[in-house]
Amino acid sequence: MPQAVGVIETLGFPAVLAAADAMVKAGRVTIVYYDIAESGEQVVAIRGPISEVRPAMEAGIEAAETAPPNGKLVTYYIVPNPPENVIEVLPLQYTDRVEQFRLM
Template sequence: MARALGMIETRGLVGSIVAADEMLKSADVRLIKQEKIDAALVTVLVQGDVSAVQAAVEAGKIAAARVGELVSAHVIPHPDEDVNEVLLKDEKKVKIEKKKAEAVNPTETVKETKAATKKKQETEKAKSDDKSEE
């Protein structure tokens, strides 16, 4: 199956959500990422068969223009593997770091949470004691 990458950029969040919804409903594509960029620009990335991505982007362009401001749209048929690595590196890095942290000591986060809860309870108790003394 030939893979393609489709991108739609809108000014504003609502247009990007409507575009993503329409793209996913109109063709067999997978939502890869929605990235918020400076100055209210939002980019939605989808991936799938070349023809499906082309159809999805066309439908998404129409939907985005109907409810918001369409800035740009583009389809890259057969993108190089490095493109995916660059686009998705942040999500992969976060997932890997989270798995590593859990693998090292999964009970550590539980201990930290319990300690924070206990400290919060002690603080609240001290505040209520202070109020009762007044």
């Protein structure tokens, strides 16, 4: 089954938390990456089947945009069926740490 990667970047932790929560509730996706970017920006990445990542991302985008008090969606992107070299080079693979949460 083709996999996709979805990434959301927000300003502030409440917005990224709201986005991550909404994404895992809206689709069979796994959070594979989270980190702090620059100037208070946060990044969260998900993986899963293409048909599940799209609605999960839509829910995450909406949650990030409406997160109180000062949450802000900075940017987002979906990569349907990324090539293996992208997955190997960027921190987007299913690790042992997240494997237990992976939904097949």
